[in-house]
Amino acid sequence: MLIVLFAIGLLFLSGFLALSVGRNGGVANLLGGCGAFSGSLIGLVEAVEILASGRTEQIRWAWSVPYGSFLVRIDALSALFLIPIFILCAVCGLYGYGYMKSFCGCKNLGAYWFFFNGLAASMAMVAVAANGVLFLMSWEIMALCSFFLVTFEHEEGSVQRAGWIYLAATHIGTAFLLVLFLMLGHVAGNGSLDFNAFLGSHGKMGGYADVVFLLAVIGFGSKAGFVPFHIWLPEAHPAAPSPVSAVMSGVMLKTGIYGILRILTFLGPPHLWWGYLLLGIGLVSGILGVLMAIAQHDLKRLLAYHSVENVGIIALGLGLGILGVVWHLPVLAVLGFGGGLLHVINHALFKGLLFMGAGSVQHGAGTRQIDLLGGLIKRMPWTCVTFLIGAVAICGLPPLNGFVSEFLIYMGGFHGVGLARSAAAGAVLIIGLALIGGLAAACFTKAFGVVFLGEPRSPYGADAHEAGLSMRVAMLLLAAGCVGIGLFSPWVVKLMGHAVAESGAIPYEAVQGFLAPASSALLKVAVVSGCFLFVVLVLCLIRAKILSGRTSSSEGTWDCGYFRPTARMQYTASSFAQPVTAMFEAILRTRSHTPSFSDPRGAPVFFPDAALFESHTEDFFLKSVYAPLFMAVKRFALKFRFLQAGRVQFYILYIALTLFVLLIWCLR
Amino acid sequence: MNLFTDVVIAVLILTNLRLIASSRISACIYAVACQGVLLGVLPLLVGSSHLMVRACALSGVTVMLKGFFFPWLLLRALKSANVRREMEPLVGYTSSLMIGALLLATAMWFGRQLPLPVPAHSPMVLPLAMFNIMVGLFVIVSRAKAITQVLGYLVMENGIYAFGLAFALSEPSLVELGILLDAFMAVFVMGITIFHISREFDHMDTDRLTALRD
């Protein structure tokens, strides 16, 4: 416990130090990066140890905040979320050191590192806070730090817009959480917002449980990126600097998942519709997320929508887990929660990796527009290899880590199909996961293929350069993590037992009993995958050997009779995605602007000018739900503009009046 | 025996799938005809032995009407009305299929939830009935031509017939009366709509009826 607190302190401290030397960019960069790296690594050690042992530790310090106490507690569930937080923050500290160098001199790097390390520390605080007030304060610090990081390049209009959308979304979410904790405190009854007090109030919940769960899904779901609360993700992630997008998408979203799981432990036995709700949200988020991702042309926007998809997969797992608890089918519960929780870690690794890759591309080539890139494999070989590993992992393909967590959830689905009660849920889960998997493969063959392969489509692609050493090392570390979890999955799954037991309120021995068949299956997967890699290697050597003496010549690509294909004739990302977007046109509403080949009177033109085709897909929820809603709110609010007179006297009068009314209310 | 019923019901459900997915009107008419024949056979499988004569009569009438007479009428109308032989769906075929799958799931759920006064012979009869009714409604809503509206109506009516079969053991005369009524209704509606629409507008595309809006 103390070590984790020390790590959090170190993160805060290094942030302040970096801020204090902010004028000197190089020093601030070094201080901040080292602080993030070392602080996170220190914390990681104890988090892993606590997850493995499954013990609970807590510390209470006096704190003079009403209803608050400085109560921090760390158990297996917290530790499980602390692990990806610390891993990703450490690696992003390393990556950020290289990435932010280019801003040295023109931006205040001290401020960047202050907020980055603050974000890391506050996320860790969220995971260990055991008091409502402390939790909300950490939550708010996390939101603010990430807001300032998103608006790091605030000179650009699009970044400002993204920042505002994010700020509004996160605060609306927090408002729900405030009500949630007050309600929990009300039920617990003794005026304390300590989590320990909530834990003992199962019996008194009654009808409150449903309301609290709904509040949690909305409040935490807006942070996690559940559809329809996801609209801030595709705005904020592209706007932020890449290490920040990596941390936000990889682990900050997961604090929302953590919140839901933590609240579940307070509510006692779950209700049936909670499971169905999460399953439904997971399905919709997963499919809509990946479809929207396919339709995007901006690499980081694409990745942001993929986060929605992966959060959907996690929600599928949790929903299945809750259903398992409700129906007293522990095997569903264990596989659902286990798969969902493992996907939390896995997604942190590969999504962090992919965002870093996107950052390197932006850094090296100067643009994130997929259709302007191409052929980067020759100029950025390291980024290309690591991005490929991340892409294979996120598609859930063996032998990497994405397969392991999806495998667990699938197994839960197959077990579910076998029982009449859970058959529908299981079938929906399997269909959904399979469709998501297939579409994700479509999306990442597009992203990887168009960005890294072929010929450069514009000067951006042609003049790219490889990322610096620290960035490459960071990406290699995460890629190694993806491969490692894939090949050592049986042991990783065993390690998660305590966290699964805690989230499903199932005895630890039972959890291990149900995880054992899964982990023995995973052992076979690992063995076959190991052999697979070995045979690939051997076959590569054989191939090289038999080709070594032969004439192998190098020509232009065969393009079916054209003399020499040009780079502009290549398939672009838009054309690659077109069949899929056309198939799901009813959902995506992709609009394309086709050039007109007729003159204004409608007669055909036989020698048309240069023409341009483009298509774009707007977010349905942003455009058709939130925009009209907020416009209506704005119109309503404008009616009260007369109150804003601009004179101090009036404002003092308002305050006095408010106090007066409150006094009357109390004495009534 | 039970296996045989299941086969018939499965094929019946697949004819609905064919109806949703096909782009040709004639193929749809044949699907509905096939449905009629199979529905006619169903009473023989579901009914118990002491009702055998009745079941045979019922089945004979149904096969003749639903399997041959109505499709023949429709094919004739199709030939004489001189329309394009395509369905012209308002909802795409792939989306229709997905909606069809959803409808089937809903029908299955209904079939399990709905309490029956007497236990049905096969657990799939009720879902089949619900599915037919829903598919019929869906075809009426999502296809443009008047002739497809009639097809949708026929399918819906088949659903009601199948629903009646579930009660065939306890209330046979009720079912037969219902069938008679349905048959009259079908001929009536079909005759009137197609006749009038094609006479007034020289085609049978209900889409163009929107011109009568105001």
Add this chain to the structure above:
Amino acid sequence: MNFGRLALPVLALALAPLLPGIINRTKAVIGGRDGQPLLQLYYDLAKLVRKGAVYSHTTSWVFRAGPVVGLVSAVAVLAVLPLGGTSAPAGFSGDLIFMAYMLGLMRFFTVIAALDTGSAFEGMGASREVQFSALAEPVLLMALAALSLAARGSGASLGGGLFSLSAIYSHLSISTWMRSGPALLLVAGALWVVFLAENSRIPFDDPNTHLELTMIHEVMVLDHSGPDFAMILYGASLKMWILGALLAGLLVPVRSGNIWIDTGACVFGLFVLAVLTGVVESVMARLRLTRVPQLLVSAGFLSTFALALIIWS
């Protein structure tokens, strides 16, 4: 571990190239031609392995890695693939998911190898391939889920072996067909569609077309040559063997307990399947590309319906 199980992958490796030969021979016979020898693919492979290779300037190591990873993925699936009632050497609970995703890995690398050439035609093939396979994957998994339930009914243990292909197929017998025949027929229909779609056969794709614009799989591998192309052809025939074995194991429910009879029956079923494919290719035309998703969704409908039938009746 008995010797017969270990021989299954060897059998597949040896006999898989025969399947395209049978298909082509069937087409030739129906078309009234003499046609190629049955062993044509073996000759092709032997010739290609002895050749040099031509590479485009545009390509990188991804292009060279594609065929290798594709082939080895297919071989890895053989480790968990049962043949009729004969269990696979390394089957485990959940290996059906592993199989589906290993085939996914194969596809992933074929697609990026195609994109590596920077050719518009290969990009087009790749784009279609990912579109259709995204729809075929749910069909395959639902069909296998339905099979696992149907097989369990006949007395398989509820324990760990339930979701392994070997356990499923060793419990699929005549009595399973007697009990839930209609559902199994629907599953067979769905698997047949997946078999044709994933192996790029008519009515989804025409392997013999001469127009690149209409191809899917063939156009993706236009630029490969020499040993690389041999690996692709061999991998494709293994994939046909794998998906065919799923179908043949279902349609030929010979479970005598004698490993020679069971395996032999399944292999015979595979050859019949190849003949059937040849017949289909001779009598059908390729579908319009816009109709392909429709057929795949219909197959999904079939497998889901089969699952519902098994659960609720």
